[in-house]
Amino acid sequence: MHEVKTKAYLLKVIKTFPQTNLEIKELPELPTALLVLVRGQNPRRNIGYRCDMDALPVNETNDLSFKSATQGIMHACGHDIHMTVGLGILNYYSEHQPQDNMIFFFQPAEESESGGKVAYDLGAFTNDFRVDEFYGLHDNPLLKAGVIGCRKGTLFAGTTEVNIKIQGKSGHAAYPHLANDAIVIAANFIEQVQTIISRNIDPVKCGVITFGKLQAGVIRNVIAGEAEIEGTIRGLTQEMIEFIRQRILEVASGLEKSFNCQITVEYNQGGYYPVENDPRLTERFITYMKNNTKVEFEETDPKMTGEDFGYLINKIPGTMFWLGVESKGSLHSADFLPKESAIKMGIDAVIGFLNYRMNLEEN
Template sequence: MVLSETELIDIRRHLHTIPELSLEEFKTHDYLKQVISKFSQVNMEIKELPELPTALLVLIKGSNPKRNIGYRCDMDALPVNETNGLKYASQTKGVMHACGHDIHMTVALGILSYYAEHQPKDNLIFFFQPAEESQSGGRKAYDLGAFSKRFQVDEFYGLHDNAQLKTGVIGCRNGTLFAGTTEVNVDIKGKSGHAAYPQLANDSIVIAANFIEQVQTIISRNIDPTRCGVITFGKIEAGVIRNVIAGKVHLEGTIRGLTQSMIEYLRLRISEIAEGLEKSFNCSIKINFNQGGYYPVENDPVLTKRFIEYMQQNKAVDFEETAPAMTGEDFGYLLNKIPGTMFWLGVESPGALHSADFLPHEEAIEQGVKAMVGFLNYRMNLEEK
């Protein structure tokens, strides 16, 4: 059966009631399998990964395949307590699909249901991915060999909903769509002491203040103003009482850049500043960088040009070329290994992504399904030059 708009909305609402955090998407996994089991199984093959048990891959065999086209959607939710007051609100306290992954999964199911009934020309591989919000589920799947043998993917596509775009709008751009991100943890060790005798101590808070101030000049004074980068420290832990000089400080922050080379440069400069402060303050500064799979989402130039041209020429699609965003997405890791394109689907929510009142317009689901089915049919019938 090909899912109707009413069925798609019902599926999305059920998924919305059962949000689960990264690597805990067991109910979601089981529900997806339940829905997929109702589709025609004639050309279908399902693959699961024992080492990543909530992941799900579905192959639809093509009639005359020349390539394997992948479509990815993410499954996990966020630790956010929903405030929308919906009849189908999250039933898990403190967990919500505040990033719209319920929309992502539903669109994927809609596309899958179409091709289960209408055999595609090429092989299609649908990847229902756990752990996008944290734990780098895309990288885990890739490193486990998920995309090998019959499930090898030659080109990958995927969407992310956008609260600022009008409902159903397809947004995309060539080059970087999303920034890459890296977690930064810093531990500064000085020497504690009495507040009245600073000469006998080594004030780690003063060192931390110098470190943060100098690191903030990297963006303003070390990189080209026409290029983008962000360094933010959002957490500081230090001290026990007002009249004791702190001997230790722990900082937690994030780096964001539109290219991998930018991220690597920011890491280098942060490390160089730390080395200088260790000498000038006679202290210890240890830095841990953790990027995981959150590489910049850099769209393939050839595939994305084709995608954009199709969407622009399709009168049934409202297309908009979008600016790069500094948000992160672990689809960037897969696009670093396999060429592909990520695009936006407008859902016109009054609340922003990751907010407790994120409320996407469900009309976007069917519009996203139709746009992507149309593109895939176009892509599969396109002769390579």
């Protein structure tokens, strides 16, 4: 939600485009968001295209003339590539009026604050800015520059933050029978929860539970009376996520009885639903990319990374796809460096698909 300079730069660039068929919309309640409507010649539908804007608290280590100029912040997930491709597509349609209306959504806060969900819940995609189908890309450092990757079904997992607070009773290390050790309870909780994946879920389906933080105790000879655990749940379907959440509650309930303690479990999913591509739209997208001799297409496996585009296409039919950028550094790393040659290739592939889509009679 801090993309003030980024939004200002986007506006500056967009205002250099022909404005005849453009309408810019801002959201007072989400001030760093930006929407642009391109009015079509003979619109039968409104096609949405989304690109995220935010950066990460990472200090770039690449030695480049164009490295991040802000200490401790860089586009380590390639959102600068996403915006640049989006600007290229928007520029084309500002000069070549499309058949259908197009809504470009430059979205803040993908990385942690569910900017897509916030915009949707504020009614951003209503009236003239209604979106009938949504498209968006994510760059992929493991694919060769310019490759388009996609799959039917789930592209990215949904994610849910889970916070657990265990309330036992502190006491002297020499008198454990007079206390209720929150560390022992936490150890039992973590061990039992890990069996949810191995013993409650079909092995051919995917789910992940990771606890990355455990905090308890103050000194070696005092039994801890409280413990806090923080983690994440990931699943390829919303049904899977909800199943895991329910099983964690059941484990907590059982441990409350066996240890005579209190365990509070809190979940926060926000907009990070699974990115489940719409079957009909995705079939059409993949068919076009496979048949386009100028595009190198690759069918990809699902990934356990999260993306709040999942919320938008849970509400509006849509498709997310990969754009290969061939970086030696991984996503979210300080040496992430996408190949710039991917930008033009991505723009051309998406424009080609959108023109094809707009010439189809069917919805």
